[in-house]
Amino acid sequence: MTxxxxxxxxxxxxxxxxxxxxxxRGPRERMVFSAAQLIRRAGxxxxxxxxxxxxxxxxxxxxxxxxxxxxEQLVNEAVGWAGRYAGNRVPxxxxxxxxxxxxxxFSEMVRQWTDEYETEGFEGGCPVAAATVDCARTADSTRQxxxxxxxxWTGAVAGALTDMGVPEERSxxxxxxxxxxLEGALLIARAERxxxxxxxxxxxxxxxxxxxxxxxAADGGTGEAVGS
Amino acid sequence: MTxxxxxxxxxxxxxxxxxxxxxxRGPRERMVFSAAQLIRRAGxxxxxxxxxxxxxxxxxxxxxxxxxxxxEQLVNEAVGWAGRYAGNRVPxxxxxxxxxxxxxxFSEMVRQWTDEYETEGFEGGCPVAAATVDCARTADSTRQxxxxxxxxWTGAVAGALTDMGVPEERSxxxxxxxxxxLEGALLIARAERxxxxxxxxxxxxxxxxxxxxxxxAADGGTGEAVGS
DNA sequence: TCTCCGCTATGACCGCTGTCATAGTAGCGC
DNA sequence: GCGCTACTATGACAGCGGTCATAGCGGAGA
Numbered sequence: 235m236t237x238x239x240x241x242x243x244x245x246x247x248x249x250x251x252x253x254x255x256x257x258x259r260g261p262r263e264r265m266v267f268s269a270a271q272l273i274r275r276a277g278x279x280x281x282x283x284x285x286x287x288x289x290x291x292x293x294x295x296x297x298x299x300x301x302x303x304x305x306e307q308l309v310n311e312a313v314g315w316a317g318r319y320a321g322n323r324v325p326x327x328x329x330x331x332x333x334x335x336x337x338x339x340f341s342e343m344v345r346q347w348t349d350e351y352e353t354e355g356f357e358g359g360c361p362v363a364a365a366t367v368d369c370a371r372t373a374d375s376t377r378q379x380x381x382x383x384x385x386x387w388t389g390a391v392a393g394a395l396t397d398m399g400v401p402e403e404r405s406x407x408x409x410x411x412x413x414x415x416l417e418g419a420l421l422i423a424r425a426e427r428x429x430x431x432x433x434x435x436x437x438x439x440x441x442x443x444x445x446x447x448x449x450x451a452a453d454g455g456t457g458e459a460v461g462s
Numbered sequence: 463m464t465x466x467x468x469x470x471x472x473x474x475x476x477x478x479x480x481x482x483x484x485x486x487r488g489p490r491e492r493m494v495f496s497a498a499q500l501i502r503r504a505g506x507x508x509x510x511x512x513x514x515x516x517x518x519x520x521x522x523x524x525x526x527x528x529x530x531x532x533x534e535q536l537v538n539e540a541v542g543w544a545g546r547y548a549g550n551r552v553p554x555x556x557x558x559x560x561x562x563x564x565x566x567x568f569s570e571m572v573r574q575w576t577d578e579y580e581t582e583g584f585e586g587g588c589p590v591a592a593a594t595v596d597c598a599r600t601a602d603s604t605r606q607x608x609x610x611x612x613x614x615w616t617g618a619v620a621g622a623l624t625d626m627g628v629p630e631e632r633s634x635x636x637x638x639x640x641x642x643x644l645e646g647a648l649l650i651a652r653a654e655r656x657x658x659x660x661x662x663x664x665x666x667x668x669x670x671x672x673x674x675x676x677x678x679a680a681d682g683g684t685g686e687a688v689g690s
Numbered sequence: 691t692c693t694c695c696g697c698t699a700t701g702a703c704c705g706c707t708g709t710c711a712t713a714g715t716a717g718c719g720c
Numbered sequence: 721g722c723g724c725t726a727c728t729a730t731g732a733c734a735g736c737g738g739t740c741a742t743a744g745c746g747g748a749g750a
Contacts, residue, residue: 275599276600279506279508282737284736293698367505415647422638489727522728694749701743707735720725
């Protein structure tokens, strides 16, 4: 079995998350990652297959080998990767907080972007958003990939909210609102070349989010684990 | 002066808004409008110049005549048109409300989209978002056009909020939040082929918006409308 | 050694895109 | 009629896109 790499698309194993930089994996994984990077910068249409291979320092011939269904497959996997990545980040954001609150989680989610924009410029956006804008109408498989990505992301956030004590019925709506606001603010931020919209979202939405957890202050009562 | 049409790009006159359907204007105007329509469906990259001319039933030769700076100019004007359109709709939304409230305005803004999606399917999104995703990095003039569009739109909404009694300092942030949430929810809605994210935004954000106007209940003081 | 197979390497094809060049038409002032 | 101007009509071009076809490599197993 030399084909250790070369199979990822499946449903398990998932993610090794491949940190945003370095972390050399197999060529296939690098191409998916590079595709996501390029798509989020320039959109799907302006991202070429040859360009992806070059960016991943992968041989061009591997494209048709690993992605026999062509660009659509590559894009779909890039979107899937992004969805898993976003979902898997949520627990880390929580871990980074002194004590988990909805507003704190949202603040961390946004901070990832403000940090990037302030250090690397406003070059990139969300690859899922780009794929949705460019492919939702023409490539249904890509649209489904985007839907799955949003669903996974939302699920992770909603789960975190319930763990914080947010009532079950409000978790998903609030998670959706958080992601909506974040995605929209990303667009505005890129257009304005300013993080204003992002910080505004945090500031204005924070209180609303925290108000969703019954008791604002901890009382260590009934051992709130709120298993799902 | 037969050249009645053929000059719009300027700063005044502006908008005749050209209702979403019919309303035959000059070829130039139709091309800008068609460009916006096609861009919001398929993105900038997947929208061809010839396609725009065909969709507008305008002669192909007119492209280089009206838009000597090529595609970038056409896209920029389409984005500008969208920004003016969105801004000019705000007063109409207010007029359609029995009594103006922030949540009512937001609800109307969103309803425009849910109506479209329910009657015409999830084919289209916001052209400004598409232009931002596809061009923000490569074409700075387009990025600026998008920024201007968002600014105009935000200004209109913020102005409406102040008119409803929202304190000056909170109007812009809240307007930005409204547009952020709307744009993000549009993405999710298209990906999911469901208006869920849109209605969720209205439901969850409504109370927050209304809470921004000082007295929630009427007291008949300084001639405020705002009763409920 | 021979064979198989995962992977790589190119080159070619065809369709499409934005843009340019050039020529043509229609209407108006004179 | 002439000239001028606004607009239209085509054809060509150069470039790039994704995809296919075909061939080469290199290690593992028999």
